[in-house]
Amino acid sequence: MKLTGADIKRIARLARVAVTEAExxxxxxxxxxxxQLIETMxxxxxxxxxxxxxxxxxxxxxxxxxxxxxxxxxxxQSVAPAVEAGLYLxxxxxx
Amino acid sequence: MLNLSLKQLSAALAxxxxxxxxxxxxxxxxxxxxxxxxxxxxxLDPDASLALAKQADVQLASGQGQAxxxxxxxxxxxxxxxxxxxxxxSKMLHNFVSPYDAHVIEQFNYAGAVIIGKTNMDxxxxxxxxETSYFGPVKNPWDVMAVPGGSSGGSAATVAARLxxxxxxxxxxxxxxxxxxxxxxxxxxPTYGICSRFxxxxxxxSLDQAxxxxxxxEDCAVLLNNMAGFDSRDATSLDRTKEDYTRDLDQPLAGLRxxxxxxxxxxxxxAEVGQAVEAALAEYRKLGAVTVEISLPKTELSVPVYYVxxxxxxxxxxxxxxxxxxxxxxxEYDGLTDMYEKTxxxxxxxxxxxRIMIGTYVLSHGYYDAYYLQAQKIRRIIANDFNDAFKQCDxxxxxxxxxxxxxLGAKSGDPVEMYLNDxxxxxxxxxxxxxxxxxxxxxxxxxxxxxxIVGNYFAEAKMxxxxxxxxxxxxWHQRMPELAKGVA
Numbered sequence: 001m002k003l004t005g006a007d008i009k010r011i012a013r014l015a016r017v018a019v020t021e022a023e024x025x026x027x028x029x030x031x032x033x034x035x036q037l038i039e040t041m042x043x044x045x046x047x048x049x050x051x052x053x054x055x056x057x058x059x060x061x062x063x064x065x066x067x068x069x070x071x072x073x074x075x076x077q078s079v080a081p082a083v084e085a086g087l088y089l090x091x092x093x094x095x
Numbered sequence: 096m097l098n099l100s101l102k103q104l105s106a107a108l109a110x111x112x113x114x115x116x117x118x119x120x121x122x123x124x125x126x127x128x129x130x131x132x133x134x135x136x137x138x139l140d141p142d143a144s145l146a147l148a149k150q151a152d153v154q155l156a157s158g159q160g161q162a163x164x165x166x167x168x169x170x171x172x173x174x175x176x177x178x179x180x181x182x183x184x185s186k187m188l189h190n191f192v193s194p195y196d197a198h199v200i201e202q203f204n205y206a207g208a209v210i211i212g213k214t215n216m217d218x219x220x221x222x223x224x225x226e227t228s229y230f231g232p233v234k235n236p237w238d239v240m241a242v243p244g245g246s247s248g249g250s251a252a253t254v255a256a257r258l259x260x261x262x263x264x265x266x267x268x269x270x271x272x273x274x275x276x277x278x279x280x281x282x283x284x285p286t287y288g289i290c291s292r293f294x295x296x297x298x299x300x301s302l303d304q305a306x307x308x309x310x311x312x313e314d315c316a317v318l319l320n321n322m323a324g325f326d327s328r329d330a331t332s333l334d335r336t337k338e339d340y341t342r343d344l345d346q347p348l349a350g351l352r353x354x355x356x357x358x359x360x361x362x363x364x365x366a367e368v369g370q371a372v373e374a375a376l377a378e379y380r381k382l383g384a385v386t387v388e389i390s391l392p393k394t395e396l397s398v399p400v401y402y403v404x405x406x407x408x409x410x411x412x413x414x415x416x417x418x419x420x421x422x423x424x425x426x427e428y429d430g431l432t433d434m435y436e437k438t439x440x441x442x443x444x445x446x447x448x449x450r451i452m453i454g455t456y457v458l459s460h461g462y463y464d465a466y467y468l469q470a471q472k473i474r475r476i477i478a479n480d481f482n483d484a485f486k487q488c489d490x491x492x493x494x495x496x497x498x499x500x501x502x503l504g505a506k507s508g509d510p511v512e513m514y515l516n517d518x519x520x521x522x523x524x525x526x527x528x529x530x531x532x533x534x535x536x537x538x539x540x541x542x543x544x545x546x547x548i549v550g551n552y553f554a555e556a557k558m559x560x561x562x563x564x565x566x567x568x569x570x571w572h573q574r575m576p577e578l579a580k581g582v583a
Contacts, residue, residue, distance in 0.1 A: 008452075015410060015455040016417075016432070017448050018440035027449070033511050034453060038399045041469050044476070051471035052478060054301045055287045055527020056331060063327070075194045081424035088419050091431045 003032050096121050097257055098573070101166060101309070101317045104260060108155055108165045115155065115165030119148035119209050122167045126212060126258040128582045133234050135243075135252040137172050138180045138213040147209040154207050162317055164207035169259035171250050172213040173220055174305075175294040176200050179210065183296045184218040184228040184246075187442035188422045197294025198326045199263060199305050206321050211259045214249030218444045219413065220270055220298045222246050223516045226507045227446040234503070235278060236576040237542055241500035244274030250308045251278035256579040261309040261318055265295060267302045268401050269495075269520025272532040275308055276495035276545020279534040281562065281572060282308040283315045286552050287527035288333035291326030299408035300331075302401075302524040311572055312533065312562035316340040319555060335553075343560040349383030351561065354488030358394040359519055365498040371536030371544035372494050375565065379492075382564055389484045389491065393477050397522035398514055400477065403457050403470035404525070409447075410454025416442065449510065478526040485551045490561055494519055495532040495545035519547060529555050533562045534571040543571075 008028050012019040019027060073086060082089035096118055099107065108115060123141050130136050144167070151165035175181050175193035177200075182188045196204065203210070217227040225233040225248030233248040235241040236256040243252045247264030251274035254262050264271040266284035275282030283306045290305040297303060307318030320341065325334040353376070360369065376386055418424035418438030425437035443451070457466035484491060496516060506513045523530040528549055535546040546565075550558040566572050 007456075011452045011456045011459070012436075014459060015448075015451050016414075016435040016439055017443070017451060018433075018436035027452070030449060030510055031453065031456075033509075034402060034449075034514075037511050037514070038403055038457075038466065041396060041399045041403070041473055042465070044393075044396065044469070044473055046469060046472035046476070049472040049475050051468055052475035053471055054331070055478065055525075056333070058331070061327070061330065072194070076420075079191060079194060079421045081418060081422075090419055091428065091434055093431050 003028050003035065099260070100311060101162065101261065101314045104166055105160070105162055109160050111155070115148040115151040115209060116145060118165065119144050119167050119211065122211055122259050125582050129256055129258060129578070132239060132578070133236060133252050133256060134231050135215055135233050135249045135256065135258060136169070136212040137182055137184070137215050137230050137249070140179065140212070143179070144209055144211050151207045151209055161206050163203065163321055165209060166261070167209045167211035167259050168203055169211050169214050169250060169253045169262040170200065171216055171247050171262070171264050173216060173265050173296045174200050174263065175296065176210065176213065179213060181213065182230070183220070184216040184230060185443065185447070186229040186423055187416050189229065191422050195294060198291035198328065199295065199322055202321050202324065214247070214253055214262060216249055217246035218447050219296065219409070220246040220265060220267055221409070221446050221450055223269070223273055223513055224506065225249065226503065227444055229444060232503055235500050235542070236578050237279060238500070238540070239578070240502050241542060242277065242503055244277035244496070244500065246270040247282070247308065248274045251275055251280055251282070254278070254280045254308050254310060255576060257575065261307065261314055263305060263322070264308045265303060265305050266524065267298050267405060268524050269517040271306050271308060272495050272520050272530055272545065272547060273517060275532040277500040277543065279543030279571070279574060280308055280310060281312055281315055281531070281533050282306065283319060283531040283555065283558070284523070284529060285319065285323065285555055286529045288331050289323045289555070291324070291329040291332045293326050293328040297412040299405040300412060301408060302405060311566055312559045313341070313344060315531070316344060316559045338556065340556050340559055343556045344563045346560050347383065348379065348561065348564050351379070351384040351490070352488040353379060353384050353386045354389040354484055354491040355386050356389050356391040356394065356484070356491060356493055358391050359493030363497050363518070364494055367538040368494050368496070368498060368544050372546055375535040375546045376492065378565060378568060382568060387487055389487055391480050391484060391522065393473060393480055394518065394522060396473055397477055397525055398518055400470045400473045400525060401521045402453065402514060403466050404474065406450040406454035407458050407467055408454070410451045410458065413447070413451055418442070446510070474525045477522050481522070481526045481528060490554070490558060491549040493547050495547040499538040499542035499544055523549055528552060529558060531558055531562060533565065534574070536571060
């Protein structure tokens with residue numbers, strides 16, 4: 001499969017990773033090589049095979065609906081890049 | 096202190112032959128002497144380590160010591176460790192001092208173990224050579240021109256160079272076993288779900304598993320006793336009766352059936368590795384084991400399947416690194432989306448970005464069935480193949496890695512060539528089985544070879560028995576790199 005420069009830009013946008021014009025070609029080449037390897041999967045007949053998402057056949061555990069955590073906001077916000085009055089600061093998104 | 100086993104160290108500490116402070120200082124001195132050469136640790140904090148050792152000495156003096164009380168342990172920098180820098184080998188977390196402990200760290204803290212430092216690793220555990228670390232590559236103690244393997248390369252190098260008696264690692268596609276093989280140490284990836292993933296920075300959640308790295312299988316068993324256990328904070332943690340993983344160490348191997356997958360001994364395997372593995376198998380036959388040929392026909396496909404599933408899970412897990420709640424934020428940006436995109440472009444290295452983008456693509460509209468679903472179906476076939484194989488044998492053996500440690504820089508330019516390094520280890524993660532690597536020889540240029548042992552689900556005690564009996568009969572695991580001998 002051949003990826004195009006436009007594919008790379010679309011994927012980068014979806015992944016929220018800025019990619020410069022200069023990087024696009026390198027990434028396209030490397031990813032095309034990886035997808036060549038990935039394409040070898042297509043030769044396998046997988047009709048009637050149930051997909052395996054996990055090695056464990058388990059269901060979500062349920063628990064009683066009660067408070068188990070204490071408020072540690074100050075501790076957790078101590079590692080944030082920008083906080084004010086207990087709130088995380090981000091660029092303005094609503095005018 | 097240099098080459099004592101955990102059992103011996105524990106006995107000496109209990110008898111007060113030396114204190115935990117003395118033991119910790121001994122290894123800190125070694126780590127400080129060799130780390131400039133090996134770059135095995137991202138963080139050493141002697142004051143914090145010695146404070147823990149002092150606490151342990153109080154516990155030991157009161158006769159309250161347990162198996163790991165006062166023992167220095169090096170932790171892979173993927174485990175959140177309260178009050179310690181926890182970087183996961185990334186610029187994204189270069190300034191992240193964890194506000195809480197991973198479950199695995201908690202378990203070591205309860206036991207009174209001493210944190211001797213946080214070990215270097217491939218960025219977000221994505222790599223097989225430790226070259227993707229933001230903090231620079233780790234060097235192999237057997238030859239500083241060679242890679243130590245990855246992603247737990249710092250932990251493997253630490254154990255090999257005797258900078259700590261034991262270490263922790265994690266394994267998503269071979270990240271404990273491959274560096275253990277390349278550095279000549281013993282490492283075990285348990286059955287998926289045995290060790291809690293809580294506080295272990297996520298790469299691919301359905302594959303990630305923590306495990307012990309040490310010089311011997313016996314030490315790995317002692318460590319696993321402490322690491323395993325149910326934890327309600329990990330939705331996939333298994334609620335099982337507590338096991339003693341040392342219980343079968345002394346069992347004889349007579350009648351053990353060893354399965355040899357023919358796909359693991361075919362083209363692509365280096366001659367030197369093949370010879371060392373054959374010699375190990377001959378030793379096992381001397382110990383009373385029998386070998387049977389088995390087949391794992393989809394071995395080759397495990398690599399493409401993994402490079403769909405692991406990046407898919409990673410692209411979702413790593414979405415949390417957005418420059419808002421912790422870690423790196425780009426210094427300049429224009430609006431929220433631009434902040435996300437620049438933060439992630441600058442905070443992640445090339446390999447991490449590559450995998451996030453592969454994952455994003457295979458999960459995107461129109462491609463999901465062809466890639467993600469197809470990979471999940473082949474994953475099922477791979478797991479079934481193992482299931483069939485275990486009808487014919489008790490354990491599976493083969494090489495851990497197709498070659499010994501390669502030179503730094505030799506494969507870093509070609510992602511596909513790097514990925515193919517994990518051809519013998521990846522399928523074990525896809526199936527969720529336990530696997531380990533033990534040292535079984537050296538190449539002509541003095542680089543270690545690893546023997547892989549794969550067990551059925553929950554067969555850790557059996558595998559450790561199989562490894563321990565080999566280590567009683569051989570001394571590969573006791574060999575020490577020259578570089579490690581010259582330090583007081």
